[in-house]
Every structure is written in C-alpha cells, then in structure tokens.
Amino acid sequence: MTSSVLLSARNLSVRFGGVLAVNNVSFDVERGEVFTLIGPNGAGKTTVFNLISRIYNATAGTLDFDGQRLTHVAPHDVAGLGIARTFQNIELFEHATVLQNLLIGRHIRRRAGIWSELLFTRTVREGERETRRKVEEVIDLLSLQHYRDTLVAGLPYGVRKVVELARALATQPKLLLLDEPSSGLNAEETGDMAFWIKDIQRDLHVTILMVEHDMGLVSRVSDRVLAMNQGEVLALGAPAVVQSDPAVIEAYLGSVDDVESLRRGPAA
Ligand SMILES: Nc1ncnc2c1ncn2[C@@H]1O[C@H](COP(=O)(O)OP(=O)(O)OP(=O)(O)O)[C@@H](O)[C@H]1O
Numbered sequence: 001m002t003s004s005v006l007l008s009a010r011n012l013s014v015r016f017g018g019v020l021a022v023n024n025v026s027f028d029v030e031r032g033e034v035f036t037l038i039g040p041n042g043a044g045k046t047t048v049f050n051l052i053s054r055i056y057n058a059t060a061g062t063l064d065f066d067g068q069r070l071t072h073v074a075p076h077d078v079a080g081l082g083i084a085r086t087f088q089n090i091e092l093f094e095h096a097t098v099l100q101n102l103l104i105g106r107h108i109r110r111r112a113g114i115w116s117e118l119l120f121t122r123t124v125r126e127g128e129r130e131t132r133r134k135v136e137e138v139i140d141l142l143s144l145q146h147y148r149d150t151l152v153a154g155l156p157y158g159v160r161k162v163v164e165l166a167r168a169l170a171t172q173p174k175l176l177l178l179d180e181p182s183s184g185l186n187a188e189e190t191g192d193m194a195f196w197i198k199d200i201q202r203d204l205h206v207t208i209l210m211v212e213h214d215m216g217l218v219s220r221v222s223d224r225v226l227a228m229n230q231g232e233v234l235a236l237g238a239p240a241v242v243q244s245d246p247a248v249i250e251a252y253l254g255s256v257d258d259v260e261s262l263r264r265g266p267a268a
C-alpha cells in the first residue's frame with residue numbers, strides 16, 4: 001500500500017561551522033497537500049530546502065521521499081526521482097523561447113538510451129510526442145499560450161515566474177519545491193500566483209512544499225504551515241493556528257514588517 005506521506009524528515013540537523021542552521025527538525029509532508037515553511041530571516045528554511053534538493057548534506061538525521069532514503073541520493077538524481085523546484089531568483093534560459101525552456105526542462109524525464117536517441121527509434125518518437133503533449137498541457141493550464149514562442153529575455157518578471165513554474169511542472173514532479181514564489185511580484189501578481197498554486201494542486205495533484213514570506217499568500221494556499229526560528233521547529237498546523245501561536249509571534253518581533261505580515265489576512 002502506498003503511504004499517505006510523500007516526504008518525511010526525521011531529526012534533521014545541519015551545522016555550518018559554529019552555526020546550527022537546522023536543529024533536530026522533523027516533519028511529514030502528506031501526498032497532495034501544500035505545505036509551507038515560514039519563519040524570520042535566518043530561521044533555516046532555505047537550508048531545509050537545500051537538504052531536499054541535496055545541495056547540502058545533513059549533519060544528522062534522515063529524509064525519505066516516496067519510500068526511498070533521499071539523504072543517499074546524488075544531487076543530479078533528485079529530479080529523476082520526481083522532485084522539481086523553482087528558485088527565488090528565476091533561473092531560465094534567457095535566449096530561448098518559453099516552449100524551448102519547457103522542452104529542455106522536460107528532457108530530464110526522458111529515459112531513452114543514447115543509441116535509441118541517435119537512431120530515432122519508435123520509443124524515442126513516442127517519447128517526443130508524449131513530451132510535446134505534456135508541455136502543451138502545462139502551457140494551457142498556466143495560460144501561457146500567448147507567450148509560447150516569445151524569448152524569455154523579453155518577458156515581464158511576473159510572466160517569467162509563471163514560466164519557471166511551468167518548466168518545473170513539465171517534468172511531471174511528484175513534489176514541487178517553490179522557493180518564495182511571491183518574491184519580486186506585486187500584489188496583483190501574487191494573487192494570480194495563489195490561483196496557479198491552487199490550480200496545480202487541484203488539477204495535477206502535485207504535492208507542494210513552499211518557502212514563503214508573504215503571509216497573505218501563505219494563508220490562502222497552504223494546508224499546513226511549519227514555523228521555524230533559529231533552526232528549530234516552533235509550530236506546525238493550519239495557517240491560522242500557526243500565525244496566532246504566541247511563540248511564532250514572539251519570533252517575528254525582531255522585525256516589525258514581519259509581525260505586520262503575520263496579522264495580514266489572505267491576499268485579495
Ligand atoms: N552555506 C552556508 N554557510 C554558512 N552558513 C550558512 C550557509 N547557509 C545558511 N547559513 C546560515 O544558516 C542559518 C539559516 O539560514 P537559511 O538561509 O536557511 O535561513 P532562511 O530561513 O532561509 O532565511 P531567509 O528567510 O533570510 O532566506 C543562517 O544563520 C545562515 O547565515
């Protein structure tokens with residue numbers, strides 16, 4: 001029987017010299033949910049993300065993904081397992097079109113060997129067709145038809161964020177890691193991003209693990225929220241419960257802006 005848990009972190013710790021960036025952190029991400037990491041600057045959120053992407057090694061603890069020990073997987077094999085990510089600072093091929101960016105992203109999912117590729121066998125042709133079909137599906141889902149043949153370099157920032165999301169989705173991930181999806185977006189674009197995230201969850205059944213500072217977006221899209229501070233877990237639960245947790249409010253007190261954002265309701 002398939003477990004309802006897709007990603008399981010147990011007693012994770014990461015030390016950088018004298019800094020314990022992540023300290024004995026445990027959590028489970030359920031299949032199909034939007035699970036969000038929040039916390040003030042330096043809380044350890046990005047470090048947890050980088051552990052899952054295998055950019056960092058844990059000093060202690062384990063990560064299991066879909067029944068497999070992730071802490072033993074090489075970084076270049078993570079995408080093949082079904083984990084895709086977006087970045088805080090968009091990383092796309094600037095001088096390629098939207099469609100080309102999605103096709104490149106999708107390429108990692110192709111399994112044909114080098115001889116099949118060279119001989120353009122039936123398996124390769126079928127793979128090509130499937131790739132095109134999947135990429136067009138994502139373009140439709142995220143309403144990118146208008147931009148499909150436009151060079152990324154000529155696109156407004158808000159559209160590039162959606163293209164990056166599309167590229168990650170084109171790989172058909174089981175887990176989508178979103179690193180601050182609202183960063184650099186205005187209020188209206190952040191509202192649109194909330195819609196895309198909910199659409200992806202509902203239509204594609206992709207599990208989403210997100211790091212996000214905008215509490216409006218967090219409360220609007222998250223099923224559960226994990227609040228961290230100084231590497232440790234402060235609270236875990238429904239967004240409204242975590243945002244009103246006294247320990248979470250206390251942790252945000254260092255930054256007036258952040259406390260204000262905690263009080264803010266869902267984005268319009
Ligand atoms: N590669 C590194 N080398 C040394 N220290 C690091 C490294 N990466 C992170 N840290 C430290 O680990 C702690 C946690 O940082 P991390 O970036 O995970 O926090 P964060 O919650 O993502 O913060 P932010 O919201 O500002 O991005 C910080 O004290 C940071 O300075």
